Amino acid sequence: VVVVVVVRYHFFPSPNVSWRVLDISVAMTYAMLSVYGRANRGLSAAAAMLRGFHSIYPLTSHEQKHLRLLIAARLSCSATLGAYSYHMNPSNKYLLLHAEPAWTALDLIWGQCCKNPGMASAIDNLFYVACKKTSTSSGGLFNCTDLSIPDPCVVDLLESVRKHGGDTSEPPEKRTKIQEETDTKPSITFVTGNKKKLEEVKRILQAGDGKTEKKVEQLSFVITNQKIDLPELQGSPVEIAKEKCSLAAKEVGGAVITEDTSLCFNALNNLPGPYIKWFLDDCGLDGLNNMIAFSEDKTGYAQTVVAFCPGPGEDTIIFDGRTHGLIVPPRGKLDFGWDPIFQPYESGGLTYAEMSxxxxxxxxxxxxxxxxLRDHLSKEADTIKAKIK
Incomplete structure (x- = not known):
């Protein structure tokens, strides 16, 4: 069924030869990829778009039922065709503009973002609420405050929509676990606007040592995120990390975590190193491989320098993580930086992009x-809390 819908989407884009519900599903899709979606308000943006459309062109209950499927179909087209086009023309970086947001939005709309079986139903209910209330204010504007929710990491963030049918005038009787933790635990800001990177870091911090099934004790802090425009710094990875974290603490006015990632080629005396982002943008994955075509040494290492500062004027602490491996021709998914060209020695022959x-x-x-970092936050929790203002 999904394949049929995707094909239909691609070959019948004109409103003259397709169903009107496709118009709003495409609009909702791009609302999820807009600045609102990148600010973790993708579902709210889609629902608000639906409310306005439905007030002019009411959808039938059958059409409303299939909105989530149609949005997923459109996202599938965008993501797969974009990946194929980039594979055929890797020098055209514009083709990657919507790649990562599209995959993230697809996970979200299909209810896979938090592995909770109730998520898909909660999203369907949000769209139902958007269609249920379409009255305007005296100024002719729609009130969408009942649709204003963050994109959920757990289904409880949609609790008020599910339980109250969108009527948020009275708060839910029970507060969510996340709300309670946010109220009682000090927050630390991870400096990033990359939702996928935030998800990976939270997953790491919550999963223990990665080698056993035993989980470590819960952190005494809530990890939030914020995108900050910081100056581009030069120097060694450690020097860059310290200065960047200090500047971020001043900007946020509180405790921050920053990270700087390097990909180092031994044949090039550890270049590109911390400048890998710019090398990747200019050269592409194949170009990075060509940089060491002259050498038989294809070894290298991936490095992340995490910096933590409890607040403005406080000392910055550095945590250096490295994984050694080989630089190889790209294999696997192409939506996460240079992962396709790095094959760790410990991966059993897989690139990062091919691994689970x-x-x-x-x-x-x-x-x-x-x-x-997690070990430090656990061992020094009391000292850090006293420094967080």
């Missing part, structure tokens, strides 16, 4: 650095 999330977490440079 759990497998990668167990050996990755980022995991090793953040687990050092």
């Amino acid at each position: 999330k759990e497998g990668k977490d167990a050996i990755s440079h980022r995991s090793r650095a953040f687990l050092q």
Whole structure:
């Protein structure tokens, strides 16, 4: 069924030869990929778009029922065709503009973002609420405050929508676990606007050492995130990390975590190193391989330097995680940086991009650095809390 819908989407985009419900499903899709979606408000943006459309062109209950499927179909088209186009023309970086947000939005709309079986139903109910209330204010504007929710990591964030049918004038009787933790635990800001990176870091911090099934004790802090525009710094990875974290603490006005990732080629005396982002943008994955075509030495290492500062003026602490391996031609998914060209020695012959999330977490440079951070946060919790203002 999904394949049929995807094909229909691709070959019948004109409203003259397709169903009107496709118009709003496409609009909702791109609302999820807009600045609102990138700010973790993708579902709210889609639901608000639906409310306005439905007030002019009411959808039937049958059409409402299939909105989530149609949005997923459109996202599938965008993500797969974009990946194929980039594979055929890797020098065109514009093709990657919507790649990562599209995959993230697809996980979200299909209810896979938090492995909770109730998520898909909660999203369907949110869209039902958007269609149920379509009255305007005296200024002719729609009130969408009942749809204003963050994209959920757990289904409880949609509790008020599910239990009250969108009427948020009275709060739910029970507060969610996340709300309670946010009220009682000090927060630490992870400086990133990359939702996928935030998810990976939270997964690492919550999963223990990655080698056993035993989980470590819960953190005494809540990890939030914020995108901050910091100056591009130069120097060694450690020097860059310290200065960046200090600047971020001043900008946020509180405790922060920053990370700087390097990919180092031994044949090039550890270049590109911390400048891998710019090398990747300019050269592409194949270009990175070509940089060491002259040498038989294809070894290298991935490095993450995590920096933690409890607040402005406080000392910055560094945690250095490394994973050694080989630089290889790209294999696996192309939606997460240079993962397709790095094959760790411990991966059983797979690149990072070919590994499962759990497998990668167990050996990755980022995991090793953040687990050092976790140990520090656990052992020094009382001291850190006293410094957090």
